[in-house]
Amino acid sequence: MPVTDQHTADPSGRHILTFNFRQGRKKARHDEADALIPRYALDWSRGSGAVDVEALFGRKAPLVVEIGSGNGEATLAMAEADPDRDVLAVEVFPQGVADLMLGLERRGLENVRVYNGDALPLLWEGLAADSVDEFRVYFPDPWTKKRHHKRRIIQDEHVRTMCGLLRPGGTLHTATDIADYAEQMLEVLDGVEVLENRFDGFAPRPDHRPVTKFERRGRKAGRDIYDLLFTKK
Template identity: 70%
Template structure:
């Protein structure tokens, strides 16, 4: 009997470049994944956040946490909320787990893999307090723009997961992607812009090594902060 067709066929929004783990990366996974890792696979059903975090609190979703510099700092400064970080690269995940352990964080969990199945199957409508998409893969070639994570369908899905009044915060150092983000987020009827166009970088979003590299290269930084209509 043939396998059932998957519920969703989709274009990947990330370009997986397999790096080489250093011993410290392997050590972080061995010692810290049981504490910080989320073992979820398509078909597992919705995530029980109170069970995952050991408490009931507002939940923030960050897609593409990179090396975890921003995720760890923001979780440390905002311990009243829980953060679910999504990342595909094991080296970045290991770095984030190390940062979390150094800070003694209990309000952070990490999912390794493609964010889209997680959005479709694991998260309940209205379950998120905030969505963060910081410096996602820009897919600079025009023929690859369809791979960008900020697309109407994905934004519609993410917006449905936000509670009324919840925040949708994006940042990029790629001007044409910023323009696309602004167009797509503005076109989503359930969202409203908190600024007149691009927003000033809020103090609570730290400037990361990646961001400093973009500024050094002469690129502007664009923050977009929208809110789900009540």
Template identity: 70%
Template structure:
């Protein structure tokens, strides 16, 4: 009898705040979504990356690409790998598609929606070269900490999706979340820390406008890089 799919507790890890699209956002969606957008829903099975990107190459998953500043810059600097960005806010997706078009990127696809069902149902085990989680929603109130995306159950899922040697790279400007990330990642037996505690910011991760605002407000930036055993 085949093994049953694990049952996951689905709690939203993002606080959806519907903003109003500007005309440029609507225009970008109409023009660029057919080029960059990924249409996928739970129950549709695992993605075929070779078909999605039109080639066979290592794939990076970025969860929460925001306005796409980091995703576009890193995709441009690393064209030998393909980038699947996940974001819920249409304004951020529109900005990312505009940035991708300006840079002439062909190695980017975007999924609009909750990352967790995609992790559970849409990706093959060992199919990812890297997972990036940059400045996720911190859910600062203690009673909401269960909504943080970096927690044991989700990290175990992410580890299974990485190839051996693949990297899970997280960054946050919230000190207590950084400590929780470090504890959770260290406790996952499939992952090993590439540093002694927090990692220095790698040159490949650009400093974004969002990050500069955090620094200006007096917050430290914490990077964590863990490798799949």
């Protein structure tokens, strides 16, 4: 049966988007990635039910869901360092998906699959309760204008949906270089009863999270980096 959250799922299929779609320029190498779609891509749409994760990866293993994998820089490094866990990378931009698939092919990694689409419908309908070992949300669209804060992915209703999919003991790991978003993240996560902060406030930067171009860009601009690590009770 499809898994939905009554507080967030919109039966009309319409909802507030949490990403700002920017159509990037297609590069020649992205044409090469088209041939990799059958191997690495998750073909899923609303109404098709929950994903058979074991069939998708060809094995039963702990599942990590990364929301907003970008060009796959962190995804590739973390998947290569942790081959015993499977990663479902969710990214709306086709160019990022192409870069990630090309990276998977180049490194010979078999523990990553990619979904090119909006994360929220997939969370509402595409994943089973208690099936996810970890959610990663690294440097999501910050939506810096106050009137756009409702578009941020880390807010109460979306986090509660993620919690319904996390197994007990599972991890929710976020990172941002936007100070007011970091404070909002901390407030939201602290307010979800089934989550427990592993640290007193923000977490020390974990060694296992690679430094990506987004983090380098933030540091170059003089911004601090904020990590949060929460566990589902």
